[in-house]
Amino acid sequence: MLFPPRIVSVLLPQPLPEPFDYELPEGVDAPPGSFVVVPLGPREMIGVVWGERTVPTNRRLKPVLEVIATAPPLPANMRSFIERAAKYICAPMGNVLAMAMRSREALDAPPVATLVMTSGQAIDRMTPAREKVLAEAAAPMTGADLARAAGVSSGVVKGLLDAGALMHVERSLDPPFPLPDPERPPRDLTGEQKEAAGYLRNMVRDNTYRAALLDGVTGSGKTEVYFEAIAEALRRDPDAQVLVLLPEIALTQAVTSRFEDRFGVAPAEWHSAAGSPARRRVWREVAAGRARIVVGARSALFLPYRNLKLIIVDEEHDQSYKQEEGVIYHARDL
Structure with a gap:
């Protein structure tokens, strides 16, 4: 059985009044809000999926080239705000979207650091230097920082990694913001x-x-x-x-x-x-x-x-x- 092509409307951060239609390749999922790469003339551009439809069309549509999986979707309320703002200030929707996409680097996954910490695994051969390292390794840190904190050479840290007493962990370089506490007492008010x-x-x-x-x-x-x-x-x-x-x-x-x-x-x-x-x-x-x-x-x-x-x-x-x-x-x- 032949199924009609899946068509998505993609808004581009250009002076355009409305989204353009593109064909979604078979097996590819791009719900509204997804950031995608699409062709526009000779160029490839990043845009946002604004909607999907399955209405047959006689037009030959260009395909979506890539779904940017590392990018969090643009929320529905933000897409609605862009539409309302464009109407209110009489500006093309694409130009308003461009203001929401100024941080291009935000679409990429944040970098991670490889750290080391104790694994909890016991090993047979312990030395005073190794004991110093394990005493400092409760919290993740770089191997160099751990060696410095324990006052030992980097070879001691490597030996503990090889023995399984230490393990590698990955931590994002963009840690979450801590939660504010609304119950903290305010200053005295008049x-x-x-x-x-x-x-x-x-x-x-x-x-x-x-x-x-x-x-x-x-x-x-x-x-x-x-x-x-x-x-x-x-x-x-x-x-x-x-x-x-x-x-x-x-x-x-x-x-x-x-x-x-x-x-x-x-x-x-x-x-x-x-x-x-x-x-x-x-x-x-x-x-x-x-x-x-x-x-x-x-x-x-x-x-x-x-x-x-x-x-x-x-x-x-x-x-x-x-x-x-x-x-x-x-x-x-x-």
């Missing part, structure tokens, strides 16, 4: 701060789309107030993600330290000064839902959130939230 914080907490509890403006002079404690809204969002949903947008000039160590003081861990940071490894880690951790608090400039709006529950636009009047080149938009409005 009466007005408590009233504002209570209002924001109630908004979060309603679990419906609402907006509020928190007004106050510089130094009045607005940050401590919206921290309580963040804490409430994290309490109510163990998988909730929170985005805090800040003007790029305000993304300082002092600001991120305040988040760490309140929630016990530093937030995931996204800004133009971040290097490729940092961007890869944040992008993939956001897509996996493990980056729970994200602090970033306007482009952080286009990260692939799985479960975004709360957005805070700090200093929302700041002009840096408006992009005036390429795709023109205001982050506050999107």
Whole structure:
């Protein structure tokens, strides 16, 4: 029996208003959100599967060349956001997708380091040098670091590996972000701060789309107030993600330290000064839902959130939230 070809619509990060159709080779699976490599004229490009259909077509379609298995899929809510944003700002969908695909390195699997640690296997021949190594080998580390910590030569470590007392383990160089603790006690709030914080907490509890403006002079404690809204969002949903947008000039160590003081861990940071490894880690951790608090400039709006529950636009009047080149938009409005 002949089956109709499987056709997928693929959106490309180009100034295109809609996805293009491609034929999915037999035996290949590419659900919506998958990153794929497809031909476009003489070039090969990376795009996102936007949908699938089995409607017969008389057109001869080009095939999907590759499914990028190492890339986490673009979540359905993010694909919907791209569609809505494109309509709202009157921009081609492909251009909006391009803003969500700025971190090309994020599609590749993170590099891994090969470390050594104790295997728990007993061996017959022990020496004082070997005992020193095993005493230091409870946690994974490089062979060189282990030898240095134990004060022995690298040959002793190699001998224990050969004997089976040590084993190799692989660890990603992009470790997961630690979970924030919303139950850490906040700073003492004034009466007005408590009233504002209570209002924001109630908004979060309603679990419906609402907006509020928190007004106050510089130094009045607005940050401590919206921290309580963040804490409430994290309490109510163990998988909730929170985005805090800040003007790029305000993304300082002092600001991120305040988040760490309140929630016990530093937030995931996204800004133009971040290097490729940092961007890869944040992008993939956001897509996996493990980056729970994200602090970033306007482009952080286009990260692939799985479960975004709360957005805070700090200093929302700041002009840096408006992009005036390429795709023109205001982050506050999107």
